[in-house]
Amino acid sequence: MVLHTGEIHQENQVKVEDLPVFEFKNILTATNNFDLANKIGQGGFGTVYKGQLPGGLEIAVKRLSKTSGQGLEEFMNEVIVISKLQHRNLVRLLGCCIKGEEKMLVYEYMPNNSLDFYLFDPIKKKVLDWQKRSYIIEGISRGLLYLHRDSRLRIIHRDLKLSNILLDGDLNPKISDFGMARIFGGTENEGNTRRIVGTYGYMSPEYAMEGLFSEKSDVFSFGVMLLEIISGKKNTSFYNHEEAINLLGYVWKLWNEEDIVSLIDSEIYNSNNMDQILRCIHIGLLCVQELAKERPTMAKVISMLNNEIDKFPQPCQPAFIDRRIEDIGESSQNIRLLTSMNDVTITSLHGR
Incomplete structure (x- = not known):
């Protein structure tokens, strides 16, 4: 799957397969089936949940709303941009998860909010x-x-x-x-x-x-x-x-x-x-x-x-x-x- 937006040039396209991919079942387990108790944010793109992987690593899962056209464009743009960046003062993208209509970005968890x-x-x-x-x-x-x-x-x-x-x-x-x-x-x-x-x-x-x-x-x-x-x-x-x-x-x-x-x-x-x-x-x-x-x-x-x-x-x-x-x-x-x-x-x- 290749992601790109109308404002991103062809040479800046990114394949989702180039990113680490999380299995959907593991995301479900990590977030306790997207339990509302784990909800930590909300935006035009959808909802952010806190999760924990089997090894103990805490993650933040940005789950795209299935009804958000704006969110889909932002999701694609975010993959394109942040997958190419690495700096101690930028939040780190760990990978993504795509299954059917479900599209998610997985980030390092920031315990002290914003x-x-x-x-x-x-x-x-x-x-x-x-x-x-x-x-x-x-x-x-x-x-x-x-x-x-x-x-x-x-x-x-x-x-x-x-x-x-x-x-x-x-x-x-x-x-x-x-x-x-x-x-x-x-x-x-x-x-x-x-x-x-x-x-x-x-x-x-x-x-x-x-x-x-x-x-x-x-x-x-x-x-x-x-x-x-x-x-x-x-x-x-x-x-x-x-x-x-x-x-x-x-x-x-x-x-x-x-x-x-x-x-x-x-x-x-x-x-x-x-x-x-x-x-x-x-x-x-x-x-x-x-x-x-x-x-x-x-x-x-x-x-x-x-x-x-x-x-x-x-x-x-x-x-x-x-x-x-x-x-x-x-x-x-x-x-x-x-x-x-x-x-x-x-x-x-x-x-x-």
Whole structure:
């Protein structure tokens, strides 16, 4: 069986037989017949279950919904992309299982769930001190640099968000969910699509409005995550009713008022960490600038995080920071959708 999608070039096709194949009966046993007690996730593609193989290895089984056309395309895309990748900060694909209409991907199990599970819980986030958050930021940035520049392929993830950053037993971060990812060929630097996929609050303006995506689209998403990690607030749920701004707008307001220290999550607020934290806020603002050309590459981001660059440019205003939802006209559907406060994945912004 050869898997490919309309947006993947012929040379990037992958045979399922090239991957380790799990027998269906073994997956049934591992998940106790897909017992609801083992359900650990749900998405447009279907359901994710925790399982355990006879040797004791814990796995996560992504089971494609039989009724999801979108899920089938994402399943195929994920096999194509992640089967070619290997990095300590990317979730590892162990194999697949296909039997009749059943299609499943088998991953290493991440016992500590996703980053948002911890960061936005007032109790759980106490384990994320600055040292741990700094380590997580570094891991995400290195995984992203690998996707963009260091792997055999050039990958644009297109759906980076905290819920797609999984944590292993030691809280090491691993980028997951490559169903929306796009492979770039040799000299290709930018793509264009009419099928806009991603999540409210994390999508770059050029992608949300025009369907243009590049490394800088992922950089924008990384910048949003960085500011969320520092503040402990979620961009898509933060809403200042007096100012009618989202988290990015709030950060920009504090930056201009020279009160950016107010942004910092109390769990990491410490004078000993202040220089590093302020450096990360500055980097985050550079990553979410409206114009893609103004944003740094991930290679430059890592240099800035590692103190290899002393002087940073002043950031320009982020995109979509001060629009009231009720003030957006019907002709501006893309902006209206992007500034929604709900964390919902976009599959299309066009009429059907």
